[in-house]
Amino acid sequence: MSNRRKKPDVTGRTKTAAARSPAERLEPGRAPSRPRGLEAREPSRFVAGTVRVFSGLFTVALVAMLTLSGAGLVVLHQYESPGPLETARTFVVPKGEGRIAIAERLEREGIITNRWTFIGGHLVQSMFGAKKTPELKAGEYELKERTSMRQVMDVLAEGKSILYKVTVPEGLTSQQIVERLKGEANLTGDITKPPAEGTLLPDTYQFSKGASRQEIIEKMQAEMQKTLAKFWDKRPADLPLRTVEEAVTFASIVEKETGKPDERDRVAAVFYNRLKKGMRLQSDPTIIYGITGGQGTLGRGLTRTEIDTKTAYNTYQINGLPPGPIANPGRAALEATFSPAKTNDLYFVADGTGGHAFSETLKEHNSAVQKWREVEKQTKPKTMADERDAAAPDPDVTPIPEPNAAEATDPDAPAQPAARHQADSGKSNAKPDGKADAKAAASKGAKAVTPANAAEIPLPVRKPKKP
Template sequence: MNQSPRVAPKSPSEALKPVAPPAPPPKARRRRRSPFIAMMSGLFTALLVLAGVVGAGIAVIGSQSKAPGPLASDRVLIIPKESGLTEISDLLLREGLIEHPWAFRVSALVTGNWTKLKAGEYLFKARASQQEILDIIAEGKAVEHSITVPEGLTSEQIIARLKDNDLLTGDVIQVPREGSILPDTYKFQRGSTRQAIVDRMTRDQRIALNAIWTKRPADLPIKTPQELVILASIVEKETGRADERPRVAGVFINRLNRKMKLQSDPTIVYGIVGGKGTLGRSIQRNEITQATPYNTYVIDGLPPGPIANPGRAAMEAVVNHSRTKELYFVADGSGGHAFAETLDQHNRNVGRWRQLEAGRREPGKPPSESSVDKVEPPPAPDTRTEAPGPQRANTDTDDVETFPTPGSRRAGAPVAQPGANVQAGVTGRARAFDASEGTPRDPLLNRSYDLNSPKQVPSLRP
């Protein structure tokens, strides 16, 4: 039987002595840290500190950029071409729009707008913040100017207006063909090119004309879009009243359907001066029957091209013309016209017009050259069977024939019986009625005469 080893008994003093603790276990060998890891740890710590500083700076700059700026009142400022971020911030500082250019540059860099800054003319509101200023320049919200092209101008006149505008730049490559420009108000930014404006005008005309052409009635005696523009240009020059355009267009449509000459005075002017559009005087008596491709007193049907650039309303008036039997119109003294289906009705309208003209003369003042009656011998026999067309004043707004109401045109053709006083119409044209033939006739086609003036054909106008 196994027995435990015996322990020698200790004395009481030995038993009271403390027992020494056991020796600690041997320590594990410490591994040395890699220098790369130490470097990366330090770098990460530095980046955290830097990010905190940058974040705080961005917060301060962001707060500052949204604060109201120093600009006391609205201001227009031009940013020159090829200006960089530094040049722009310095310019804003000089002009009193910002106080801290460095903050403006930092804000532009942080938001990425520094690559989007555009030259141009900008309007900045009073107290505009730095952020608002930066956004306006980066988004290119430049000031918009406008140029208005009135209806009825020729292409040369329109190009001359563009050349006179100092806000536009560059030259026009070529004057557009007559009738290819849509009169309207066009907006543009300072420094836009004139050719770009012309391109917009011609593009808008094509779009408008195509849309209007698709709405034309089947019985319209107009076969092409170009012919529509030609007739619309004549309507445009004949009346400036919107409510009369369809009616005037209807008169010309009726004349085309009856194979009658249009006899429109503006076509005489265009045949003489072309695209310049200005005669600068009254129509001379010999010019009424002067053969030009555009003179509708001489040619049949429409002229070979437009005599101006008609507006959208004039083109729509042609396709939506009034369905009447009217063949004549004359000024009614109120800025409009009196229309007639027959020559007798037209004669009465002319008589009323003459009474209005006579009533405007000052008491005791002799009639002027533009309203005097002249006795003429009966006209020579004529075999013409064509009814006289509506006689009108020179409707070119730049000409001597001007009227009190802008855009209002006058028209009329006084008619006299054989042997009676033959009076000049609104364009100086005399009309006689051949009772034996029962058809109206035009004595000016046989001989020329004037009213107290050897050269000019005077006008009756209010």
């Protein structure tokens, strides 16, 4: 054996395989191995599993999306389609009722076909709608026939409910206003805190069905504050009023003294002129308020005893204004209070036409009183006592002299004749006129006595206005 080593093939050529016979070639054999540098790596099990999972999820999501899209189209069609309501009707949403409860009632009352479609539509509109849909508002709503769910939603969300009105006339007391609101069937709840006199502005107020009575009271109070602030800031410097409260008190007297809009500024001027001269106001409505306490009308004429009895509200017996308002004045009375007429009038009396005759002097006033008595004599139904008295001579009204300067400025001077007029708001302000006593004295042969001062002058009878 030779020790010679076999020399490597430096040419780099590989030896070719031995030739195979055709029969050997037909036999299955082993596939030749790939070159070592070109072997491909097989994918791992983790990667393959991940691909399969994501592929499945994508398929599920696609199917779900297509399903939801189809369902959404069906729901949208139902949401937009005309509803089952056959005739127009109203629907009331009470305060505090939630969305689900509202939807249940809509379905139960045959306005919508499916509560969940309605709720879903509201949620979608609230989150994704171009116009965000707010919460459904309380109120009474008019729904037309065949109204779709979307239209129902829009009506309830916009809050354009049916509005009712309550009118509060000028000159009512706070207690009378409370009673009026209690009688309004479309309002709810109690008035938790009775309003102070003069704090409510009479007007016509709108509200939705189910609104609370306390809300109306608070709205009236807010309107009064706003109106007072506007007038008070522009008040004339020469008005003898120190506070807003005094202004309301003064306006309430003006309100009760006349029901004619064109007279309010003249009535205000009379009372201002009397205040500036130190004369008592001598206003009948103030006495009546002191008697009734603002609970209602007196229902009869004032008696001499009531006129002569000193109370906090009897402006025949006290100087200046009473301690507070006697009613709730309206805008016109407030305007007259802050913009009185420029006159020197000190008196006024009913003229028989629903208005008043204004006078600067007592002589003019006595003449106006006489005319009023003649008018009253013609209009008042005659009784047997009137016919009997007519046979006796009728004494003339005896004028009394004008007060001198000292009496006019002295607060303790005897009161001048009061401003006579027809009472407002159905309140009777009739006064005993003393005529029967004078006639009785004449029938007995006694001489008529001239009144010693203004307080003793016979007072004309005033007929109450119809409420």
